[in-house]
Amino acid sequence: MVQGPGCSPKGRSSGRVCDVALTFDDGPDPGHTPKLLELLDKYQIKATFFLIGEKAARHRGVVQQIAAAGHALGNHSYSHAEPCQTTTAVFLDEIRRTRDLLETISNRPCTLVRPPKGVLSAGKQLGLWRLRMTIALWNVDPRDYSMHSRQQALTWGAAYRPRAGDIVLLHDNHPWATPIVQSVSRFRGHAGGVRFVRLSDWLQ
């Protein structure tokens, strides 16, 4: 999955609402993730978190918080090893380990996977299909990991124009996902034309 479906009928009144998925990689982070969760809760936005297994093992409470808030959990490997330096066997073992951990902590199935840096060889891809995982990439990348200020994040948010099915890549191990969410939240609801969804909502 690189992009979600297009506009969906709005239902009650005229016009259309577009689905956009916000996704957060490289957490859980005990500093940044809880602040982000607070903001998502304030705006009633549901999102998807691609968690790194070894961080999830260290910060189980944060994983539980993410799950309890109704966000989708995704698998971002156990150690976030460099894709070109990881064999297929090691990679798939990391995915299995992370899946088992996230399913134990959250008590729900965890079949979404985003490979580190979005890089997959044919063998790794085949292995993920055999594990019945859904591979989720993205089509919008603000590069928040290389931003240096809140203003930079807000400027990106102000220029962003949502398109139906956008999958936005953000990182909750950096502070700039929060101001970006703050900015793009203006699009939410019928007035703004956007419904923020979890990737799992598109798979049902």
Ligand SMILES: [Zn+2]
């Ligand atoms: Zn990553």
